[in-house]
Amino acid sequence: MDRHRSLAFHGGALALLFLLQFVLxxxxxxxxxxxxxxxxxxxxxxxxxxxTGLLSLGHAMFFAAGLYAAGLTVxxxxxxxxxxxxxxxxxxxxxxxxxxxxxxxxxxxxFMIVTMMFAQACFLLxxxxxxxxxxDEGLVLSxxxxxxxxxxxxxxTFRYNLALxxxxxxxxxxxxxxxxxxxxxxxxxxENEERVKMLGYHTFRYKLLALALxxxxxxxxxxxxxxxxxxxxxxxxxxxxxxxxxxxVLLGGAGTVLGPIIGALLMFYLxxxxxxxxxxxxxxxxxxLVLLTLFFPKGILGTLREKRLRWLP
Amino acid sequence: MSLGPHLLLALMEGTVAAFVLALTALxxxxxxxxxxxxxxxxxxxxxxxxxxxWAFAHLVGNPALGFLVAVIASPIVVGGAALVIDRAIxxxxxxxxxxxxVATIGLLYIIQQLVxxxxxxxxxSVEAPINFRVQLPWFGxxxxxxxxxxxxxxxxxxxxxxxxKTKLGxxxxxxxxxxxxxxxxxxxxxxxxxxxxxxGAMLAAIAGVLIVPIKQAYYLMGLDPLLLSFIVVIIGGLGxxxxxxxxxxxxxxxxxxxxxxxxxxxxxxLATLLVALVLIFRPEGLFGGKAR
Numbered sequence: 049m050d051r052h053r054s055l056a057f058h059g060g061a062l063a064l065l066f067l068l069q070f071v072l073x074x075x076x077x078x079x080x081x082x083x084x085x086x087x088x089x090x091x092x093x094x095x096x097x098x099x100t101g102l103l104s105l106g107h108a109m110f111f112a113a114g115l116y117a118a119g120l121t122v123x124x125x126x127x128x129x130x131x132x133x134x135x136x137x138x139x140x141x142x143x144x145x146x147x148x149x150x151x152x153x154x155x156x157x158x159f160m161i162v163t164m165m166f167a168q169a170c171f172l173l174x175x176x177x178x179x180x181x182x183x184d185e186g187l188v189l190s191x192x193x194x195x196x197x198x199x200x201x202x203x204x205t206f207r208y209n210l211a212l213x214x215x216x217x218x219x220x221x222x223x224x225x226x227x228x229x230x231x232x233x234x235x236x237x238x239e240n241e242e243r244v245k246m247l248g249y250h251t252f253r254y255k256l257l258a259l260a261l262x263x264x265x266x267x268x269x270x271x272x273x274x275x276x277x278x279x280x281x282x283x284x285x286x287x288x289x290x291x292x293x294x295x296x297v298l299l300g301g302a303g304t305v306l307g308p309i310i311g312a313l314l315m316f317y318l319x320x321x322x323x324x325x326x327x328x329x330x331x332x333x334x335x336x337l338v339l340l341t342l343f344f345p346k347g348i349l350g351t352l353r354e355k356r357l358r359w360l361p
Numbered sequence: 362m363s364l365g366p367h368l369l370l371a372l373m374e375g376t377v378a379a380f381v382l383a384l385t386a387l388x389x390x391x392x393x394x395x396x397x398x399x400x401x402x403x404x405x406x407x408x409x410x411x412x413x414x415w416a417f418a419h420l421v422g423n424p425a426l427g428f429l430v431a432v433i434a435s436p437i438v439v440g441g442a443a444l445v446i447d448r449a450i451x452x453x454x455x456x457x458x459x460x461x462x463v464a465t466i467g468l469l470y471i472i473q474q475l476v477x478x479x480x481x482x483x484x485x486s487v488e489a490p491i492n493f494r495v496q497l498p499w500f501g502x503x504x505x506x507x508x509x510x511x512x513x514x515x516x517x518x519x520x521x522x523x524x525x526k527t528k529l530g531x532x533x534x535x536x537x538x539x540x541x542x543x544x545x546x547x548x549x550x551x552x553x554x555x556x557x558x559x560x561g562a563m564l565a566a567i568a569g570v571l572i573v574p575i576k577q578a579y580y581l582m583g584l585d586p587l588l589l590s591f592i593v594v595i596i597g598g599l600g601x602x603x604x605x606x607x608x609x610x611x612x613x614x615x616x617x618x619x620x621x622x623x624x625x626x627x628x629x630x631l632a633t634l635l636v637a638l639v640l641i642f643r644p645e646g647l648f649g650g651k652a653r
Contacts, residue, residue: 103459105401105466150637153644157399157458158599161591162640168588169633172626287584291466298463330474337467341460342453 050359057360058223061306062216069208077204083312084211085273086296088218090308092265093293098303099226100258101238103160106167107266107293109147112174112285113140114267116181119280122193124180129196133271140267141260148259152252164287171285186281194275207276214272215309218265222305225261226361234258238303266293295333298340301347305361310348366499368618375617376610377506377575380513381568383609385586386593387520387602388564394600395537395557398456401465404587405472406443406562410435410569411578412480418487428490428574432512435570436563443562447555456554469583476580484577509571516567517606524602533557589616592632596639598646608647 065084072080089111096102118136121127127135151162175183194201201207225231233254236244245251274280283289296315300307315336319329340347346354353360389403413435418427446468454460491508494501524530535543536553544550568586569578576582593612597604612632619628639647 103462105462150640153640154595157393157462158595160462161399161595161599162636165588165591165595165633165636169630172630176624176626176630294463294466328474328478330470330477334467334470334472334474338450338464338471339467341464341467342450345454345460 054359054361057357058219058305061309062212062219065212065215069205069212074204077208079316081204081208081211081276082273083309083316084215085269085276086292086316087309087312088215088272089266089269090293090296090300090312091215091218091222091305092262092269094297094302094304094308095222095225095234095265096258096262097294097297098301098307099231099238100234100255102255102258103157103294104163104259104262105160105287105290105294106147106163106165107262108285108287108289109163109167109170110140110144110263110266111270111273111289111293112170113143113263114270114272115274115280115284116174116270117267118271119187119189119274120180122189122275123187123280126193129194129201129275132275133268136271136274137264137268140270141264144263144267145256145260147263148256152255152259164290167285167290168287171282171287174282174285181280181282184282186279186283189274189278189280191278194278201276202278211272211276214268218268219305221261221265223361226305230254230257235303291333295337295340298347299336301349301351301353304347304349304353307347307349314348366497367621369497370500370502371618371621372614373502373506373617374621375614377510378617379610379613380510380517381572382586382589382593382613383517383606384513384568384571385565386590386597386605386609387517388561388568389590390594390597390600390602390605391520391524391564392558392561393594394602395533396456396554398451398458398461399465400558400561401462401587402446402468402472403465403561403565403590404583404585405469406439406565406583407569407572407586408476408578408580408583409439409442409472410566411573411576411582412476412569412580413438413566414570414573415485415487415578416480424488425490427487428570431487431570432567436566439566440559440563443559444555447558451558452551452554473580473583480578480580482580484579484582486577487573489574503575505574509575512571513568516564520564521602588629589613589632592629592636595636595646598648601646601648604646604648 068080069077092110093107096104114136117139118132121135122129122132147163147166151159151166154162174181181187191200191202199206226235233244233249237251237254241251270284292315296311297308298311299314300309300311318332322332323329344351349360385407389400392398392400414431417431417434418424421427421430450464451461489503489505491505493504495504495507524533532548532553535548536550540550589612593608594605596612597608616628616632619631
């Protein structure tokens with residue numbers, strides 16, 4: 049019964065996203081496309097923080113790994129978008145695994161510090177090789193290079209549905225993962241790692257797997273972002289982008305499948321609305337983080353699950 | 362300049378930077394050591410110290426007097442702000458580590474925005490309180506930078522003395538060792554936490570005051586000292602005071618030399634690689650004990 053409810057809930061959300069494209073005005077249509085890509089990044093981040101309980105502050109490096117791997121190869125070697133996407137996702141997967149082998153040797157808050165540090169080193173590397181990457185200014189990918197089978201990625205409808213497909217893929221992967229045996233081990237690690245070790249699980253391997261999957265989804269989102277919007281720049285690798293992922297996930301509800309998109313959607317429009325009025329998005333982001341920890345630590349869906357929808361995964 | 366004097370200059374620059382870094386990192390590691398929390402807004406306390414130094418110097422007018430006022434008043438103001446943050450936010454969720462990280466990230470943004478509103482987006486410099494140059498055979502060196510190293514050294518010694526030799530330090534160490542037992546023996550753990558958090562913030566603020574005649578005060582200047590402090594505390598071992606100071610000198614001096622000869626960005630990238638190496642061979646840091 050609960051299983052059906054939860055399937056209907058998530059299927060309904062996806063159907064709603066599909067139907068929205070017919071009613072949204074062009075401006076919000078583009079916003080929703082980008083929100084779905086960013087929410088995919090959020091889902092990747094959520095696998096690590098929400099289900100495995102590892103707080104990373106450097107996920108922008110995985111997003112940027114996908115973004116740059118896809119963007120640079122399209123720009124310099126003119127490869128087709130599908131190969132570029134696969135390359136971007138694979139690059140992020142390999143990179144996340146490598147980072148995990150080193151960073152997961154630390155425990156607790158050191159993991160946060162180390163991931164933040166590595167991400168900053170990546171950001172500086174992008175600036176350091178600015179002859180290739182054009183640093184802060186970034187690269188614009190030409191529309192001609194972004195064609196899949198005769199359809200251009202600049203076409204809004206095509207782009208919207210590709211973003212929806214990407215988001216659906218991430219959502220399904222996350223859903224299957226947490227319903228699986230592996231997913232339950234990850235949640236157990238979040239709750240009490242020592243006890244899981246005592247039961248004979250090699251927790252390091254599980255944490256590495258979670259980080260690799262999380263990096264894969266973040267990188268897939270980064271690669272899609274580069275290909276769909278045709279821009280690759282160092283800002284996407286900055287600490288700010290790691291913090292955004294944290295904020296979306298906490299606001300939507302850490303450890304809930306749909307939390308990241310709810311958080312990304314709300315923050316996107318909140319930041320945009322305040323930018324129009326005051327130009328001070330920092331105070332909104334800052335206040336949101338402080339208020340969430342003080343009064344709303346479980347986020348929107350987390351609170352709903354506690355109060356009503358016990359079956360929500 | 363030939364290579365020898367150039368290297369000497371780089372070493373001197375690096376040493377001065379290392380003293381400032383040691384102060385900043387000491388604040389961070391002290392807070393972690395006693396309270397088991399990481400303050401992500403630590404760099405913003407550094408920035409606030411610098412910004413208030415500019416404000417006090419501006420109010421007073423005379424550079425030397427302004428500096429004296431700033432070096433005393435800035436840390437007090439910043440320490441006060443830290444006390445408010447401790448009471449209003451951190452204590453409410455009982456210093457839970459993850460919540461503290463998230464809340465201090467939020468504070469980082471709030472502090473930056475407030476400085477942007479009241480101080481503006483410009484980088485502003487403060488005149489050095491003293492104006493003599495030490496004339497070496499190859500180049501003249503700013504006397505003020507030597508003063509910075511001197512003051513920082515004094516403060517490091519004072520902090521060490523305070524922790525190792527005074528009653529207050531004993532209370533702090535007892536709280537660090539086992540806060541529940543300390544509480545049972547009548548130590549006001551809450552107040553110790555508040556004092557340590559304020560002390561950590563004040564150390565960063567003094568570092569900010571000292572740096573502002575050398576570098577300009579700017580609302581985004583807190584990120585670099587935060588990341589360098591992070592590198593330092595991970596290499597030295599999180600919570601280890603001795604490790605933080607030794608690592609601050611290793612990182613500070615090599616940062617100075619590599620920045621002069623190559624580029625500041627390259628030096629930070631290399632420092633991060635060093636962190637990776639340390640983690641591979643000694644995950645708890647060079648001077649960190651095993652977690653209890």
